[in-house]
Amino acid sequence: MRTINRDNYEEFFIDYIEGELNAEENLALQSFLALNPDLHDELDEMCDFDFTLESADFNANKPALKDIPFQTNFDDFCIALIENDLNTYDKKSFEEFVAENPDKQVDLDLYLKTKLKADTTLIYKDKKGLKRRNKGLVIKQFIYTSLAAAASIAILFTVWTSEIEKNPGDTQYNQFSQNTPIQISTPDSIKKGITQELETEKSSEDISKTKKGKETTPNKIKGKIQNKQINKMDALPIKAAISPKQVVDKIEVKQLIAENKVVPIKNSTELNLKLITHKEITPEKTENTGLAMLGLSWKASKGDDEVKEKSTLLKIASYGVNKIGKLAGKKINLEKKYDPKTDKTRVAFNTYGIGFSTPVK
Amino acid sequence: MKLEEYNISVDQHSDGVFRFILKNIKDEDKARDIVQDSFEKLWRNVDNIIFLKVKSYLYTTAYRTMIDLIRREKRKEDFDQVDVSTYSHSQHYTDLKEILDQALERLSDIQRSVVLLRDYEGYNYQEIAEITELSESQVKVYIYRARKKMKDYIGHLESII
Numbered sequence: 062m063r064t065i066n067r068d069n070y071e072e073f074f075i076d077y078i079e080g081e082l083n084a085e086e087n088l089a090l091q092s093f094l095a096l097n098p099d100l101h102d103e104l105d106e107m108c109d110f111d112f113t114l115e116s117a118d119f120n121a122n123k124p125a126l127k128d129i130p131f132q133t134n135f136d137d138f139c140i141a142l143i144e145n146d147l148n149t150y151d152k153k154s155f156e157e158f159v160a161e162n163p164d165k166q167v168d169l170d171l172y173l174k175t176k177l178k179a180d181t182t183l184i185y186k187d188k189k190g191l192k193r194r195n196k197g198l199v200i201k202q203f204i205y206t207s208l209a210a211a212a213s214i215a216i217l218f219t220v221w222t223s224e225i226e227k228n229p230g231d232t233q234y235n236q237f238s239q240n241t242p243i244q245i246s247t248p249d250s251i252k253k254g255i256t257q258e259l260e261t262e263k264s265s266e267d268i269s270k271t272k273k274g275k276e277t278t279p280n281k282i283k284g285k286i287q288n289k290q291i292n293k294m295d296a297l298p299i300k301a302a303i304s305p306k307q308v309v310d311k312i313e314v315k316q317l318i319a320e321n322k323v324v325p326i327k328n329s330t331e332l333n334l335k336l337i338t339h340k341e342i343t344p345e346k347t348e349n350t351g352l353a354m355l356g357l358s359w360k361a362s363k364g365d366d367e368v369k370e371k372s373t374l375l376k377i378a379s380y381g382v383n384k385i386g387k388l389a390g391k392k393i394n395l396e397k398k399y400d401p402k403t404d405k406t407r408v409a410f411n412t413y414g415i416g417f418s419t420p421v422k
Numbered sequence: 423m424k425l426e427e428y429n430i431s432v433d434q435h436s437d438g439v440f441r442f443i444l445k446n447i448k449d450e451d452k453a454r455d456i457v458q459d460s461f462e463k464l465w466r467n468v469d470n471i472i473f474l475k476v477k478s479y480l481y482t483t484a485y486r487t488m489i490d491l492i493r494r495e496k497r498k499e500d501f502d503q504v505d506v507s508t509y510s511h512s513q514h515y516t517d518l519k520e521i522l523d524q525a526l527e528r529l530s531d532i533q534r535s536v537v538l539l540r541d542y543e544g545y546n547y548q549e550i551a552e553i554t555e556l557s558e559s560q561v562k563v564y565i566y567r568a569r570k571k572m573k574d575y576i577g578h579l580e581s582i583i
Contacts (some may be wrong), residue, residue: 079569080510130513135571136573137566139573140565140566140569140570143563143569144540152426168547168573171573171576171577171580172523172569173575174518174573175522175525175569175572175573175576176541177522177526177537177538177541178517178541179438179441179541179542180441181437183436183437183440183441185436185437185439185440185454185457187454188432188433188436190458191432191436191457191458192424192429193425193428194433194463225424274517324550377456
């Protein structure tokens with residue numbers, strides 16, 4: 062049982078009023094009040110308190126609304142209403158005020174129209190462009206892409222060079238590169254031309270010198286061209302139709318070696334020159350110079366195998382080009398183009414608008 | 423912020439930032455550039471920004487970039503210096519959206535920005551203050567003035583129509 066004292070008597074008083082004290086507690090309360098008569102009045106006050114809820118009469122506050130300056134600060138109240146800055150009481154009061162003044166309703170409506178709504182049809186379309194991918198994945202893809210691009214170019218170039226090899230007997234076309242020694246076999250017509258020129262020079266020289274020349278110079282001179290100089294040579298290998306005449310024009314002949322002896326041309330008496338190609342270096346050994354430029358080596362075999370290899374290479378090249386196209390967002394196809402002028406078929410693809418880049422911080 | 427969260431931010435906020443900027447400067451290409459620039463800056467600071475603050479960061483960055491652009495171009499005149507009647511007679515507006523767009527254009531840059539942030543994105547005064555580097559009370563004043571000007575403009579046009 063609880064004991065009542067001056068520290069907790071309020072609790073007992075409340076329980077007493079609400080009828081929640083048992084008989085013993087009720088007796089204890091009566092004894093406590095007898096001993097503390099000053100608290101008797103307090104209990105009486107608590108018993109008189111009426112908790113019944115009064116009916117809320119909003120109209121009763123009406124005179125107080127007149128104090129709110131709706132008339133003078135009408136605009137501010139309108140904006141505050143839009144911005145939800147009014148408390149519940151002010152909001153209700155203001156709405157009542159507007160309802161009673163129809164002319165104010167027009168102004169309030171105008172204010173309500175100033176509330177903007179987002180135009181959801183306006184969207185940022187290129188979200189994909191803003192998004193990021195895993196750095197490791199990007200680097201991997203970049204490496205694969207680079208490799209695919211390099212492989213494609215190498216393969217394309219190889220296919221191209223093998224196309225040239227298709228007609229090895231075609232002496233009109235020669236393939237040049239900077240790092241390839243060029244051996245030229247001069248045709249008879251050129252030899253004759255050179256002989257005639259030298260003979261002309263010879264006729265203007267002293268007869269005595271001619272006699273000496275006859276003693277020292279053999280009738281037929283075998284020689285090779287040294288210190289040749291190619292005037293125009295691009296960094297990349299070029300395929301060009303070069304006539305024998307053009308080849309001679311580009312070569313500066315400094316001296317001729319005849320039978321391992323240096324013989325000055327001016328001293329030659331019988332200038333039946335015969336320029337031959339160096340036997341050790343033949344055109345067959347300078348094949349696939351395009352691959353050599355790329356640091357690779359591959360030599361197409363002949364016959365059926367050649368066709369098979371070409372087909373495989375074309376497939377690989379096509380795969381590489383497709384990958385590049387996917388990354389660039391363009392459709393790129395390998396195309397075989399026949400050139401009737403040169404009677405050659407080339408494999409090519411269009412690279413307009415394709416570039417490779419990597420983000421740099 | 424993680425990579426995935428960054429990409430979610432793109433989905434969630436790129437449209438909003440784009441709309442906000444486009445409504446301010448009325449130039450789609452420049453708006454797109456500003457959005458791109460803002461996300462680029464976000465990506466550069468992705469490790470220092472928490473996901474919960476990303477929206478605020480994006481709007482702040484975009485807003486400041488836009489203000490720099492506007493200052494450079496000095497292309498707009500303040501509504502205060504504009505005689506509304508010079509605009510109202512030349513065009514006929516039948517759509518409230520069009521009228522509001524016109525009214526919005528005639529606000530000053532800062533008034534337009536705070537109203538757009540308030541109405542489009544539902545930012546409170548404090549958030550707008552952080553984005554625009556103003557005080558809360560300044561934001562409140564700008565919004566109140568903007569609303570009054572827009573109401574006057576709409577009312578003027580409606581009385582003519």
